[in-house]
Amino acid sequence: MSDLSKKQPNNPLHGIKLTYILEELVEVYGFDGLGSRIPIRCFNLNPSIKSSLKFLRRTPWARDKVEQLYLITKSQKK
Secondary structure, X not given: OOHHHHHOOOOOOOOOOHHHHHHHHHXXXXXXXXXXXXOOHHHHOXXXXXXXXXXXXXXXXXXXXXXXXXXXXXXXXX
């Protein structure tokens, strides 16, 4: 086992890139759906993957909300 996997054995997001998470959520909900679930400007005002990633990488609370929505969405698909 690598050192990283030893440090985060119970983290369901370990190894999943933010880009992948955002693309999956946009595919499921679209930017309109994301904007209604997580009301932040990067989803509601001229949304794009690139601008959303830039904002989410600099804003921990928003990234947490996106990651939680991804986990909820993933669990509902099972």
